[in-house]
Amino acid sequence: MSCIFCKIIAGEIPANKIYEDEKVLAFYDIDAKAPVHFLIIPKEHITSAAEITPANSSIVAYIFELAAKLAKELKLENGFRIVNNCGVEGGQTVEHLHFHVLAGRLLAWPPG
Ligand code: 5GP
Ligand code: ZN
Secondary structure, X not given: OOOHHHHHHHOOOOOOEEEEOOOEEEEEOOOXXXXXXXXXXXXXXXXXXXXXXXOXXXXXXXXXXXXXXXXXXXXXXXXXXXXXXXXXXXXXXXXXXXXXXXXXXXXXXXXX
């Protein structure tokens, strides 16, 4: 298994975990781009958002529900941004579906 996020799920690589259940894992990004920056990933290996189908799309709703729950718990009342980078031009560097949750400063728009 060469996928770094699958290795984090398997416990082969340590991560600063925020939340875990049988379907998903949330952990802080190793290279934070904002004062709060964590990732939510499905435990199922899905390569990218381009691979979402009717068979697996329910995990996306589950991840967004968790993002809202964690945002409340972490008191991100000033707002937050959920980002998914997909593919080369989308800026994806890890080929395991993940959603960034960024908060704690005013985030620029549009992205570069
Ligand atoms: P992408 O660029 O694919 O949208 O996001 C991948 C993210 O994973 C990056 O923000 C990067 O900092 C983070 N990342 C890569 N390797 C690791 C790791 O081993 N541990 C953690 N916690 N984050 C990682
Ligand atoms: Zn994986």
